[in-house]
Amino acid sequence: MTQESAGRSGLKEWIFTTDHKKIAVMYLITSLVVFTLGLLLAIVMKAGQWSPGNSLVGPKLYNVLFTIHGAGMILWWMIPVFTGFFANLLVPLMIGARDVAFPRLNALSFWFFVGATVMAVLALVTPGRLDIGWTGYPPYSIKTDANTSLYVFAVHLLGASALASAVNFLTTIITMRAPGMTWGRLNLAVWGIFGAFIIQLFGIPVIAGAVTLLLFDKYLGTNFYNATMGGSPILYQHLFWFYAHPAVYVIALPAFGIVSEIVSTFSRKKIFGYTSMVIALMAIAFLGFDVWIHHLFTKGVEDWARIVQSLLTLLIAVPTGIKVFNWLATMHKGSIDFKAPMLYAVGFITLFVIGGVTGIGNGLLAIDIDVHDTLWVVAHFHTVLSMSMTMVAFAGIFFWFPKFTGRMYNERLAKITFWIILIGSLLAFVPYFKLGLEGMPRRYWSYPPEFTSTYRVTVIGGFILIAGFFMTLINIVRSAFAGERATANPWNAKSLEWTIPSPPPSYNFETIPVITAGPYEYGSPEEGKKALPEEAEAF
Amino acid sequence: MKRFLTFAAVSLLFCLPSVALAEEVDPVKSWDNHFRLYAILVTAIWVLVTVLLIYFSLRYRRKKGQGDGASIHGNIFLEIVWTLVPFIIVVLLGVQTWAVFQEYRKVPKNAYELNVQGFMWGWNVTYPDGIKTTNELRVPVGTPVKVNLTSKDVLHAFYIPEYKVQEEAIPGRTTYFWFLPTKAGEYRAYCTEFCGAGHSLMLAEVHAMDKADFQAWVAKYKEAAAALSPVEKGKKLVDGLGCLGCHTITGEKSTGPTLKGIFGSSVVLSDGRKIIANEEYIEHSISEPKRDIVKGYSPIMPPYKLSDEDLHAITEYLKTLK
Ligand SMILES: [Cu+2]
Ligand SMILES: [Cu+2]
Numbered sequence: 001m002t003q004e005s006a007g008r009s010g011l012k013e014w015i016f017t018t019d020h021k022k023i024a025v026m027y028l029i030t031s032l033v034v035f036t037l038g039l040l041l042a043i044v045m046k047a048g049q050w051s052p053g054n055s056l057v058g059p060k061l062y063n064v065l066f067t068i069h070g071a072g073m074i075l076w077w078m079i080p081v082f083t084g085f086f087a088n089l090l091v092p093l094m095i096g097a098r099d100v101a102f103p104r105l106n107a108l109s110f111w112f113f114v115g116a117t118v119m120a121v122l123a124l125v126t127p128g129r130l131d132i133g134w135t136g137y138p139p140y141s142i143k144t145d146a147n148t149s150l151y152v153f154a155v156h157l158l159g160a161s162a163l164a165s166a167v168n169f170l171t172t173i174i175t176m177r178a179p180g181m182t183w184g185r186l187n188l189a190v191w192g193i194f195g196a197f198i199i200q201l202f203g204i205p206v207i208a209g210a211v212t213l214l215l216f217d218k219y220l221g222t223n224f225y226n227a228t229m230g231g232s233p234i235l236y237q238h239l240f241w242f243y244a245h246p247a248v249y250v251i252a253l254p255a256f257g258i259v260s261e262i263v264s265t266f267s268r269k270k271i272f273g274y275t276s277m278v279i280a281l282m283a284i285a286f287l288g289f290d291v292w293i294h295h296l297f298t299k300g301v302e303d304w305a306r307i308v309q310s311l312l313t314l315l316i317a318v319p320t321g322i323k324v325f326n327w328l329a330t331m332h333k334g335s336i337d338f339k340a341p342m343l344y345a346v347g348f349i350t351l352f353v354i355g356g357v358t359g360i361g362n363g364l365l366a367i368d369i370d371v372h373d374t375l376w377v378v379a380h381f382h383t384v385l386s387m388s389m390t391m392v393a394f395a396g397i398f399f400w401f402p403k404f405t406g407r408m409y410n411e412r413l414a415k416i417t418f419w420i421i422l423i424g425s426l427l428a429f430v431p432y433f434k435l436g437l438e439g440m441p442r443r444y445w446s447y448p449p450e451f452t453s454t455y456r457v458t459v460i461g462g463f464i465l466i467a468g469f470f471m472t473l474i475n476i477v478r479s480a481f482a483g484e485r486a487t488a489n490p491w492n493a494k495s496l497e498w499t500i501p502s503p504p505p506s507y508n509f510e511t512i513p514v515i516t517a518g519p520y521e522y523g524s525p526e527e528g529k530k531a532l533p534e535e536a537e538a539f
Numbered sequence: 540m541k542r543f544l545t546f547a548a549v550s551l552l553f554c555l556p557s558v559a560l561a562e563e564v565d566p567v568k569s570w571d572n573h574f575r576l577y578a579i580l581v582t583a584i585w586v587l588v589t590v591l592l593i594y595f596s597l598r599y600r601r602k603k604g605q606g607d608g609a610s611i612h613g614n615i616f617l618e619i620v621w622t623l624v625p626f627i628i629v630v631l632l633g634v635q636t637w638a639v640f641q642e643y644r645k646v647p648k649n650a651y652e653l654n655v656q657g658f659m660w661g662w663n664v665t666y667p668d669g670i671k672t673t674n675e676l677r678v679p680v681g682t683p684v685k686v687n688l689t690s691k692d693v694l695h696a697f698y699i700p701e702y703k704v705q706e707e708a709i710p711g712r713t714t715y716f717w718f719l720p721t722k723a724g725e726y727r728a729y730c731t732e733f734c735g736a737g738h739s740l741m742l743a744e745v746h747a748m749d750k751a752d753f754q755a756w757v758a759k760y761k762e763a764a765a766a767l768s769p770v771e772k773g774k775k776l777v778d779g780l781g782c783l784g785c786h787t788i789t790g791e792k793s794t795g796p797t798l799k800g801i802f803g804s805s806v807v808l809s810d811g812r813k814i815i816a817n818e819e820y821i822e823h824s825i826s827e828p829k830r831d832i833v834k835g836y837s838p839i840m841p842p843y844k845l846s847d848e849d850l851h852a853i854t855e856y857l858k859t860l861k
Contacts, residue, residue, distance in 0.1 A: 059736050059737070059738070059739055059740075060736050063733075063735070063736065063738075131735070131736075133733050137694060137732075137733070139692065139693045139694065139710060140693040140694065140733070140734055140735055143692065143693060144735065226711075227709065227710045227711025227712060228710065228711050228784075228785075228794060228839070233694060233709060233710065234707075234709060267599070267608050268601075268606070268607040268608045269607065269608035269609065269610075269611065270610065270611065270612045271612075272611065272612070272613055272614075273612075273613040273614075273618050274612065274613070275613070276613070276618050276622075298696060298705050298706055298707055298731075299707040299709075300706065300707050300709055300712065300714035303640070303644050306640070307637055307640065310633065310636060310637075310640075311633045311637075314629040314630075314632065314633045315626075315629065317625055317629050318622060318625050318626050318629065321621060321622075321625040322618070322621060322622055324588060325588075325617075325621040326618075328588065328591050328592065328595065329611075329614070329617065331592075331595040331596070331599060332595055332599065332611075333599060333608055333609035333611065334595075334599045334608035334609070335599065335601045335602075335605045335606065335607055335608040336595070336596065336599050336600050336601055336608075337601045338596070338600065346592060346596060349588065349592055350585075350588065350589050350592055353584070353585050353588045353589070354585060357581035357582075357584055357585055358581075360577070360581060360629065360632070361574075361577060361581070364573070364577060364632055364633070364636040365636045365637070365640045366566075366569075366570060366573055366635075366636045366639035366640045366643065367570070367573065367574055367577065367636065369570075369640070369643055369703065369704055369705060370570060370700070370703035370704070370705070372705060372731065373696060373698070373705070373731035373732065374698075374731065438700065439698070439700025439701075439727070439729065441698065441729045441730070441731040442731075443733045443738060443739075444738070444739040445738075445739040446739050446740075447739075448727070522607045522608060522610075523607040523608050523609055523610035523611075
């Protein structure tokens with residue numbers, strides 16, 4: 001799709017490419033494929049829950065389904081779409097660089113990711129199907145005859161890929177910013193990606209070690225997690241969540257950044273409180289490492305440790321709240337154009353706040369003693385993470401669609417699917433809060449008959465939601481080939497990536513730009529057509 | 540701002556004693572109060588955000604020919620407000636959660652103690668009088684109940700929604716929780732830690748019984764138990780206490796020495812002494828395993844506090860394992 005090779009971009013060129021934009025697209029395609037698979041599994045799980053006693057799948061198969069659904073959606077969709085697709089697409093374009101610092105290492109990262117995917121697929125088709133949950137807690141993951149090794153190897157490859165990316169992108173952001181691109185002029189999306197990769201850098205070695213010990217215990221007979229021989233199964237959970245909790249912010253920080261780009265662009269207003277946005281992002285990245293025990297509030301951990309981490313968990317609400325209110329304030333007195341990305345961003349905010357405040361419930365130690373490992377938690381993370389972040393992913397995909405494909409998506413279809421997805425999400429997951437409060441545990445293949453009607457609402461919601469997702473996928477694929485040709489800057493945005501053609505040439509910038517202003521210079525008096533009182537003040 | 544701080548301070552003072560001064564400690568009651576405050580606050584936040592979101596979306600929608608929005612880049616006062624207000628709210632809730640959690644962990648002195656062991660896939664319950672049930676927990680109304688929890692194989696978690704409490708069952712460790720049955724009735728308990736194919740079927744019934752009914756049930760059970768011969772009783776104990784997790788009765792070594800043919804055999808101890816395993820030695824090995832350690836094994840067997848009668852029954856049973 002680069003200029004020189006337009007029209008004859010053969011398969012070979014894609015496989016051997018080191019162009020960050022092509023690598024981005026390959027990440028997107030891979031993760032969308034796994035996303036589709038995760039949706040298909042979700043359909044089967046949901047459909048079977050129409051009546052208690054699940055006539056569609058048995059308990060063993062159900063366990064395999066939720067394992068692959070969870071692992072696939074987190075490790076192959078959410079994390080790669082943000083740190084693979086968006087990071088690759090946006091970082092060089094937004095900082096004014098021609099590529100990342102180590103383009104070949106970047107390609108290697110991607111191919112490790114593909115290797116991990118192959119590994120995971122092998123784990124599915126070889127005997128001993130994976131039934132350990134994406135968390136893989138011992139002793140069960142050691143005792144079961146499931147093929148834990150392939151899953152562990154897949155996680156290793158993912159880890160290697162992510163570590164290489166982390167080094168690569170941190171180096172790129174630190175050293176390759178165009179002249180004049182100070183830290184204070186960086187796009188919030190770049191700040192978000194920066195925070196995400198710092199987390200990857202410090203977190204991944206820990207989880208890689210945790211799963212390696214699991215492997216040793218299972219196949220070499222060591223006893224790291226074996227309580228009868230002096231080990232501790234809970235140790236695994238500490239190590240696992242030490243990474244897996246911050247991993248949530250690996251997804252969320254870039255997503256926060258992307259929402260900021262979109263809200264500012266379509267409100268045609270400077271982002272409100274840029275500095276506090278940056279501080280909040282970094283505070284979340286830092287605090288994220290001190291709260292993993294909220295996943296172990298009912299696991300016999302020392303009482304004092306539970307209390308301390310409960311309080312720390314609650315603190316995360318503060319920087320998160322700052323972000324939400326800053327987005328609202330950005331919309332205030334804006335000139336808002338509800339193109340699809342903006343609709344998704346607004347839908348994200350309301351869903352995200354539902355997920356966020358119920359997260360405070362989980363973080364409150366005493367409340368968690370009741371709702372832990374019930375459907376309340378499933379509802380919480382599907383609203384705060386799965387639905388919210390998928391909405392942001394779609395918002396971002398549509399927003400930069402003209403940039404990376406050179407074509408426009410179908411605006412009408414995108415708007416219709418937004419409403420379908422929003423309604424579907426609410427119906428599919430809000431009833432889970434109720435079920436959780438009534439005591440219904442998670443990861444249950446069946447349920448007591450008194451919950452039938454509530455379950456049915458979630459099944460209907462689930463089908464609506466999945467229909468919306470498939471329509472979005474169709475929109476993306478169709479528009480990539482048959483959409484209208486896009487101009488360089490269809491949104492009239494002020495950020496650097498919109499100053500170059502769509503799609504950008506392989507070298508991005510003909511000459512490296514010299515930056516003289518921030519990325520959100522909307523509402524500058526000389527450009528605004530209507531003078532508002534605030535502008536007079538700003539003079 | 541000042542007014543808000545005063546308000547926050549007052550409500551903090553107001554909600555703390557409501558936890559501390561409750562006449563009879565019942566974590567469920569405190570939980571309800573705590574959850575109510577939490578639910579009110581966060582619902583208010585969500586409504587505020589969503590109303591603003593909708594209002595701004597309608598009010599500031601771009602009109603034809605309209606240019607950029609206002610040139611505002613921030614407002615220090617507002618930013619401080621929405622940093623400080625959420626901070627105060629979470630500190631308020633955090634302090635309250637701390638107080639409620641303390642109630643959950645402080646077991647009343649007069650608690651009735653039960654041992655519960657999870658296994659794939661069910662729950663073994665042992666009562667102080669040696670009574671045993673499976674997937675059934677009988678408790679007297681009005682008496683606090685402490686559950687000592689462990690697991691035989693993988694992780695499980697015992698969850699009683701009625702008493703709003705759950706805790707992990709961990710092999711090789713004992714965890715605990717307590718609750719106060721306030722109303723007679725039958726309640727469901729679930730396993731909440733994923734444990735394989737039978738996870739969804741790992742349910743138990745909690746029967747909260749009026750004191751008299753409970754005592755009648757205990758008496759009836761004891762009568763039935765008294766009718767057993769010592770050997771039968773011993774076998775039941777060995778099967779039920781988890782001895783076979785570490786010992787075999789078939790002759791193979793396991794974590795501990797086999798129990799087959801132990802009675803009358805000669806045992807070499809770790810300090811070099813050689814003794815003949817008689818009744819006294821066996822009973823000691825069970826009630827105070829640390830006293831004599833068999834050579835070649837680690838001292839990991841937990842001591843069992845059993846009645847003399849039960850110890851005798853086990854010994855009688857072990858005698859039959861030739
Ligand atoms: Cu977490
Ligand atoms: Cu279970």
